[in-house]
Amino acid sequence: MVIDSHAHIIVPEITRAAAPDEAWRPQVSWTGSGTLLEINGRQQRSAIQPFTDIDMILEAQGPAGVDRIVLAPWVGLTGYDKDVDEGIRISRIQNEALARIAQEHAARVSVLGNVPLQEPEVAARELAEVMQLPGMVGVQIATLVRGVYLGDDRFRPFWAAAEELGALVFIHPTMGGLSVSPFSEYYMQNSVGNPLETAITAAHMVMAGVMEAHPALKVLLAHGGGALMSLRGRLRHAHSFQKQARARLQEPVDASFKRFSYDTITHDVDLLRALVDYVGVDQLLCGSDYPFDMGAARPGEIVRQLGLDPVAEEKILSGNARRIMGI
Numbered sequence: 001m002v003i004d005s006h007a008h009i010i011v012p013e014i015t016r017a018a019a020p021d022e023a024w025r026p027q028v029s030w031t032g033s034g035t036l037l038e039i040n041g042r043q044q045r046s047a048i049q050p051f052t053d054i055d056m057i058l059e060a061q062g063p064a065g066v067d068r069i070v071l072a073p074w075v076g077l078t079g080y081d082k083d084v085d086e087g088i089r090i091s092r093i094q095n096e097a098l099a100r101i102a103q104e105h106a107a108r109v110s111v112l113g114n115v116p117l118q119e120p121e122v123a124a125r126e127l128a129e130v131m132q133l134p135g136m137v138g139v140q141i142a143t144l145v146r147g148v149y150l151g152d153d154r155f156r157p158f159w160a161a162a163e164e165l166g167a168l169v170f171i172h173p174t175m176g177g178l179s180v181s182p183f184s185e186y187y188m189q190n191s192v193g194n195p196l197e198t199a200i201t202a203a204h205m206v207m208a209g210v211m212e213a214h215p216a217l218k219v220l221l222a223h224g225g226g227a228l229m230s231l232r233g234r235l236r237h238a239h240s241f242q243k244q245a246r247a248r249l250q251e252p253v254d255a256s257f258k259r260f261s262y263d264t265i266t267h268d269v270d271l272l273r274a275l276v277d278y279v280g281v282d283q284l285l286c287g288s289d290y291p292f293d294m295g296a297a298r299p300g301e302i303v304r305q306l307g308l309d310p311v312a313e314e315k316i317l318s319g320n321a322r323r324i325m326g327i
Contacts, residue, residue: 001314002300003321004066006170006222006263006287010037010052010074011097014090026077028052035291039076046190049291054101057290058108064288065300070321071098072112072140075172080118080145087116088126095130102135110327112140112170120154124161131165137325138168138218143201150201151208163214168325170220173197190294198226202260203235209248211256218324219259220285224266224275232257232278261324263287264316265296269305281312285321 012018016025026039028051035047050056051074061069079090091114098111113130115123130136139162143150150171162169173194183189202221205211211219221228236253238245249256261283266272276284286303289295296302303316321327 001067001318002065002286003068003070003318003327004061004064004288004290004299005070005220005285005321005325006265007057007069007071007290008051008074008292009054009057009071009098009101010077011094011101012052013097014073014077014093015052024082026074030056046293047291048293051291054105054109058105060290061108063298064290065298066288068108068110068318068327069290070110070112070137070325071101072170072172073098073114075140075142075174078114078142079116080142082116082118084116084119084122087118088122090114091116091126095133095136099133099135102133106135109135110137110325111135112138112168115139115141115158117141117145117155117158120156120158124157127158127161127165127167131167137327138162138170140170140172143171143173143197149204151204151206151210153208156210156213159210159214159217163217166216166218166326168218168220170222171198171201172222173226194294195223195226198222199228199231202226202228203231206253206256207235207239207245207249209250209256211259212249212251215259217259218261220261220263220324222263222265222287223289224264224272225260225262228257229271229275229278258283261285261320264299264302265289266302267296269302272302273306276306276308276316281308281315282320284316285324286317 016027029036035051037044049060073094079087095113102109102111113136115126117123183193239253258279263285265287286299288299
């Protein structure tokens with residue numbers, strides 16, 4: 001069995017077609033060869049498979065070798081840029097639609113919701129409501145909120161609530177959080193910018209002591225943790241002697257790193273093998289990043305290339321997702 005723990009949908013209820021007067025909503029159309037997404041005056045064509053139609057999404061899972069899919073909203077629709085009341089509305093539109101999908105396709109779909117993290121205490125209250133909805137196993141959040149990374153103290157109420165509720169928190173980059181000029185060239189905003197975003201916010205959480213303070217917190221990092229693996233040595237070294245680096249984190253850096261879960265979207269079997277060796281098979285979840293061009297068309301294949309024993313392979317393909325998300 002293969003569970004794809006990293007996949008996306010734009011629910012029809014949040015599109016411009018559902019409320020033509022609201023300019024912030026995306027216009028989404030399937031062209032036959034990909035999805036055309038128009039939002040805030042810009043066009044995006046990186047979604048190469050159906051994005052809004054659940055029947056078409058599920059039909060695509062057969063060729064992908066996927067038996068069950070965990071759907072999260074598109075990260076461009078977090079609503080963090082809106083005031084909190086509007087953020088609540090944007091979240092609830094998506095959460096209620098996602099719950100209906102999960103209820104109607106209970107044998108094949110679980111879902112991750114959205115919360116208005118621009119106000120962490122409100123997000124914590126909304127999270128409690130989200131976790132009562134059918135098929136909800138947690139929420140997806142972006143790597144940063146209005147320019148603030150996730151180790152900041154303002155997010156502590158949210159982390160406490162997520163730990164108490166047993167909700168999975170899936171951290172996903174925004175493909176735009178790092179505004180450095182080279183990223184506008186050669187598709188580097190995605191290929192390099194996204195993994196850097198994830199590494200920055202995860203390292204910030206570790207060094208701020210978030211993972212240490214909340215040992216039961218369940219956090220999944222997108223894209224194999226991004227560039228985090230290449231930074232562990234430097235962070236470990238800094239923490240060994242540098243007063244500023246030791247200001248909050250008391251446990252070893254590696255102990256906090258190993259509290260995260262990681263998806264398998266590395267596009268590099270050697271890197272994935274190193275990640276398995278470092279954090280252990282219990283912390284890896286199979287993922288595809290459906291429907292995007294930087295995803296894995298058949299997410300189970302890279303796991304099978306690792307040459308693990310059948311028990312370990314099954315954990316990564318589906319067992320860990322079932323355990324962590326309660327599927």
